[in-house]
Structure formats: structure tokens, C-alpha cells
Amino acid sequence: MKVLLINGSPRSHGNTYIALSETAKTLNAEGIETEIIHIGNKPVRGCMACNTCKRTNSNKCVFDDDICNHLSEKAKEADAFVIGSPTYYGQPNGALMAVLQRALYSGNQYFAFKPVANIAICRRGGATATFQTMNMPFHMLNMPIVSSQYWNIAYGREEGEVQQDREGMQTMRTMARNMAWMLKNLSGKVHPKLEDWEPMHFIR
Numbered sequence: 615m616k617v618l619l620i621n622g623s624p625r626s627h628g629n630t631y632i633a634l635s636e637t638a639k640t641l642n643a644e645g646i647e648t649e650i651i652h653i654g655n656k657p658v659r660g661c662m663a664c665n666t667c668k669r670t671n672s673n674k675c676v677f678d679d680d681i682c683n684h685l686s687e688k689a690k691e692a693d694a695f696v697i698g699s700p701t702y703y704g705q706p707n708g709a710l711m712a713v714l715q716r717a718l719y720s721g722n723q724y725f726a727f728k729p730v731a732n733i734a735i736c737r738r739g740g741a742t743a744t745f746q747t748m749n750m751p752f753h754m755l756n757m758p759i760v761s762s763q764y765w766n767i768a769y770g771r772e773e774g775e776v777q778q779d780r781e782g783m784q785t786m787r788t789m790a791r792n793m794a795w796m797l798k799n800l801s802g803k804v805h806p807k808l809e810d811w812e813p814m815h816f817i818r
């Protein structure tokens with residue numbers, strides 16, 4: 615079993631990375647393989663709603679010049695996900711969300727029914743809003759959301775400071791153990807069959 619951890623901070627070894635590493639270490643102790651990937655600092659595109667991914671059933675985004683399709687390829691092999699973001703103006707990092715929205719839309723079958731947890735890091739405030747925002751797409755993809763003893767948030771400003779948030783680090787470890795428990799219990803189980811989608815909008 616393998617968990618893919620996505621670092622949505624432009625700082626490759628900042629506080630988000632440290633919280634993800636604490637999670638990965640705990641998962642490893644539970645016998646679960648991990649890989650941390652970094653969203654990076656290169657420009658990323660937003661979804662342009664062209665629907666080419668749906669029309670062609672490619673499971674790929676037409677924009678092949680950033681990390682999006684690489685992320686989907688990694689997702690294909692993963693059994694679960696942990697996604698971390700710094701809090702920017704009370705929201706997740708915009709680049710992370712731009713990539714995630716495209717990867718989830720184009721490669722949704724690589725994510726569906728796989729457990730997921732989010733982590734939000736902040737200096738002082740807005741982490742709960744970030745955490746809630748990051749959870750929104752997973753409810754639409756039949757992804758079991760892994761909880762902890764508290765929301766998965768931790769505090770720090772300069773790189774490394776988050777390590778001093780002992781309760782925050784404990785929350786990450788508890789979430790990781792809950793994820794391991796869920797993964798072990800779900801292993802080999804068939805997920806429920808989906809009904810045909812009844813798409814409706816509310817114009818009339």
C-alpha cells in the first residue's frame with residue numbers, strides 16, 4: 615500500500631513539508647509506503663473547462679506543460695492521499711488548487727474511492743477555512759475523508775517553526791494512524807457500485 619503526499623507550498627522544505635513528513639513517518643511505521651511530491655514553483659494553468667479530457671476519455675489534461683498530468687500518473691498508483699497547503703489569505707495556495715482541480719477533473723478515476731486527508735498550515739489564522747476548502751472536492755469524488763483528533767492544522771511562520779506545535783504534530787500522527795487503519799480495513803474490498811449520474815441544473 616502506498617500513500618501519495620502532495621506538498622502544496624512553494625517552499626519545498628517549509629512547514630507544510632514538515633507536517634507531511636511527520637504523517638509519512640507515522641505511515642511508514644505502520645508498514646505503508648509513502649512518497650512526498652512537491653507542487654513546485656513553476657507556472658501552472660487553471661482549468662479552462664474545454665472538457666477535452668471528458669470528450670476523449672484520456673484521463674489527461676490538454677495542458678501537458680505543468681505538473682498536473684504527472685500528478686495524475688502518480689495518483690493512479692497510489693492507494694490514498696494526503697494534501698498539504700500553507701494558508702494564504704485564509705485560503706489554500708492558488709497554484710495547488712489550480713493543479714488539483716484539473717487533476718481531479720481529468721483523472722478522477724485515479725482518485726475516486728481512495729482515502730484522503732488534508733493538512734493546513736498557518737502563522738495565526740485562516741487554517742480552518744483552508745482545511746474546509748481543500749476538503750470540498752473530495753466529497754464529490756466518493757473519497758473517504760480521514761479524520762483525526764482535531765482538524766489537521768498546525769502553526770508556524772518561518773520554515774521549521776511548525777515543529778514547535780506539539781499538538782499539531784500529534785494531530786498529524788493520529789490522522790496517519792487512522793489512515794493506515796482505514797487502508798488496512800479497506801484492502802481488497804470492492805467499493806459500492808455507482809448509479810448512473812442524474813445531472814441536473816437549476817435554470818428550470
Ligand SMILES: Cc1cc2nc3c(=O)[nH]c(=O)nc-3n(C[C@H](O)[C@H](O)[C@H](O)COP(=O)(O)O)c2cc1C
Nearest residue numbers: 623628629630700701702703704736737738739771
Ligand atoms: C501570500 C501569503 C499569505 C499568507 N496568509 C496567511 C494567512 O491568511 N494566515 C496566516 O496565519 N498565515 C498566512 N501566511 C503565512 C503562512 O501560512 C505560513 O508562513 C506557513 O507556515 C507557510 O507554510 P510553508 O512553510 O509550508 O510555506 C501567509 C503567507 C504568504 C506568503
